[in-house]
Amino acid sequence: MSVNDTSKSTSAITTPLYYVNDVPHIGSAYTTIAADVVARFERLRGKSVLLITGTDEHGQKIQRTAETNGLAPQAHCDKIADTFNTLWQKLNIKPDRFIRTTNSRHQAIVKEFFQRVWEKGDIYLGQQKGWYCVACEEFKEERDLLEGHRCPLHPNKEAEWRDEQNYFFRLSKYQSQLEELYQKQPDFIQPESRRNEVLNFVSQGLQDFSISRVNLDWGFPVPVDPSHTIYVWFDALVGYITALLDPDMEPTLENALSKWWPINMHLIGKDILRFHTVYWPAMLMSAGLPLPGRVFGHGFLTKDGRKISKTLGNTVDPVDLVNRYSADAIRYYFLKEIEFGQDGDFNETRFINTLNADLANDLGNLLNRTLNMFKKYCNNEVPNCSGEDIPADNQLKAIGSVLGDKVTQAYESLAFSQASEAIFTLIRACNKFIDEQAPWKLYKQGQQQAVEQVLYAVLESVRLAAYLLSPIIPNISNDIYQQLGFSIDFNNKSLTDVTEPFVTHSAWGTLTPRQKLGEAKPVFARLEQPQAVSS
Numbered sequence: 001m002s003v004n005d006t007s008k009s010t011s012a013i014t015t016p017l018y019y020v021n022d023v024p025h026i027g028s029a030y031t032t033i034a035a036d037v038v039a040r041f042e043r044l045r046g047k048s049v050l051l052i053t054g055t056d057e058h059g060q061k062i063q064r065t066a067e068t069n070g071l072a073p074q075a076h077c078d079k080i081a082d083t084f085n086t087l088w089q090k091l092n093i094k095p096d097r098f099i100r101t102t103n104s105r106h107q108a109i110v111k112e113f114f115q116r117v118w119e120k121g122d123i124y125l126g127q128q129k130g131w132y133c134v135a136c137e138e139f140k141e142e143r144d145l146l147e148g149h150r151c152p153l154h155p156n157k158e159a160e161w162r163d164e165q166n167y168f169f170r171l172s173k174y175q176s177q178l179e180e181l182y183q184k185q186p187d188f189i190q191p192e193s194r195r196n197e198v199l200n201f202v203s204q205g206l207q208d209f210s211i212s213r214v215n216l217d218w219g220f221p222v223p224v225d226p227s228h229t230i231y232v233w234f235d236a237l238v239g240y241i242t243a244l245l246d247p248d249m250e251p252t253l254e255n256a257l258s259k260w261w262p263i264n265m266h267l268i269g270k271d272i273l274r275f276h277t278v279y280w281p282a283m284l285m286s287a288g289l290p291l292p293g294r295v296f297g298h299g300f301l302t303k304d305g306r307k308i309s310k311t312l313g314n315t316v317d318p319v320d321l322v323n324r325y326s327a328d329a330i331r332y333y334f335l336k337e338i339e340f341g342q343d344g345d346f347n348e349t350r351f352i353n354t355l356n357a358d359l360a361n362d363l364g365n366l367l368n369r370t371l372n373m374f375k376k377y378c379n380n381e382v383p384n385c386s387g388e389d390i391p392a393d394n395q396l397k398a399i400g401s402v403l404g405d406k407v408t409q410a411y412e413s414l415a416f417s418q419a420s421e422a423i424f425t426l427i428r429a430c431n432k433f434i435d436e437q438a439p440w441k442l443y444k445q446g447q448q449q450a451v452e453q454v455l456y457a458v459l460e461s462v463r464l465a466a467y468l469l470s471p472i473i474p475n476i477s478n479d480i481y482q483q484l485g486f487s488i489d490f491n492n493k494s495l496t497d498v499t500e501p502f503v504t505h506s507a508w509g510t511l512t513p514r515q516k517l518g519e520a521k522p523v524f525a526r527l528e529q530p531q532a533v534s535s
């Protein structure tokens with residue numbers, strides 16, 4: 001089952017549950033914006049959507065960070081979890097569930113899940129010897145480490161040698177079932193390059209992995225042996241199930257799975273692909289549960305072409321960005337400028353240039369000049385015509401008539417950049433069309449019907465663009481829709497196909513004849529390049 005399976009009217013989408021070792025950074029914002037856009041698009045189409053995000057709060061990394069900050073682990077987690085919630089609000093991200101893995105309801109679900117896997121005979125006590133990267137919370141193969149046993153993902157940190165008794169999960173038992181899954185459901189792992197990466201990893205042979213730790217307090221006790229704590233990843237992945245519980249439900253596995261399972265899509269970065277496409281499906285197979293629809297592993301962001309890292313001192317603070325610009329600006333830049341799935345770069349000069357070119361000039365100015373012409377030539381109202389009255393060879397009608405389907409397909413495959421590009425092709429065609437048709441000349445020549453048809457075609461195209469862009473830039477779309485005389489609120493989660501049908505609004509020719517138009521107001525103010533930033 002995938003997110004584009006239209007036969008299923010409910011859809012659960014997840015982001016990773018982020019570690020609370022630090023406040024959110026631009027990477028966590030990136031994934032969560034993308035997930036919010038998918039959720040908004042699904043809602044626009046009339047689906048019931050559950051957008052899940054949250055925080056991963058156990059493990060050695062968090063315990064050590066709390067100690068360094070002189071706080072009790074729970075107090076530390078509470079403080080950082082709040083900063084995630086605040087950022088999502090600022091970015092106009094509307095999660096339905098915010099799961100925190102230190103929640104006692106989650107403990108009940110983890111316990112039951114563990115028990116199922118235990119009863120299946122897939123957990124055993126063994127000796128774990130190896131190099132552990134605390135930052136990844138993962139044992140590493142010696143061959144995968146850099147000189148000095150440093151982890152390639154955290155080169156400034158040395159992996160630690162461990163030799164201890166742990167409980168293990170029989171991952172190796174699921175090798176062939178996993179391979180069968182990847183063959184039978186080729187879109188389970190996306191994009192294709194990530195799928196190949198996983199196939200290659202699995203074909204080298206899977207090894208059992210340890211799912212408990214000793215000498216670590218900050219975690220849930222292993223139900224069958226409280227001298228061990230459950231490995232943070234085993235606990236966190238099950239968080240996706242806990243998140244499905246309605247607030248008034250008893251925390252049982254049966255309840256959690258009753259409404260939204262299986263999850264349609266896990267949206268993650270490429271760094272945690274194995275956990276989601278190998279470990280997690282094997283754990284679910286062991287627990288006898290259906291598998292999620294798909295896992296999409298997007299690329300990594302860099303800043304000015306360099307890895308974002310605290311050590312390099314080039315982190316991008318999403319709170320600062322949203323305070324200086326706006327939620328829509330940030331949402332638009334990251335989804336338009338970076339092909340989702342590929343690595344991408346943040347550069348402030350390009351950020352400003354893109355926003356000015358697309359949102360201030362092409363879209364904002366177009367709306368403004370069009371509404372001004374309506375005021376001058378059409379009594380500030382939509383003419384008494386419909387899309388059908390516009391000749392079929394009108395180029396805007398030709399582009400606009402196929403745009404809904406094109407953009408739908410792009411959103412379904414998470415090709416946000418393609419979706420935006422297709423929409424802006426129409427916007428740019430509008431600007432050209434006005435210049436070519438020169439409605440001011442037609443007006444002077446007394447060709448009122450021709451003026452009305454030109455302006456109708458342009459305004460309708462702007463409307464369609466605003467509608468299709470609404471998952472990405474909901475506030476700007478709201479402003480545009482308002483100026484066109486509609487009362488839709490794209491931030492309202494209960495937009496349904498009954499009250500505001502997607503089929504009507506995503507088609508070209510929906511403007512209401514004789515609708516009074518609003519006052520033309522700028523929808524996106526031009527941005528100035530900050531002095532200190534160089535390209």
Ligand code: ME8
Nearest residue numbers: 016017018019027028031056236237268269300301
């Ligand atoms: O891995 N570019 O949490 P985490 C793009 N707790 N995305 C980035 C990024 C970057 N430079 N850096 C991080 C964990 N991300 C676990 C998850 S899930 C049950 C447990 C994003 O806080 C990206 O989505 O380290 C990546 O997968 C995630 O943050 C890692 O978040």
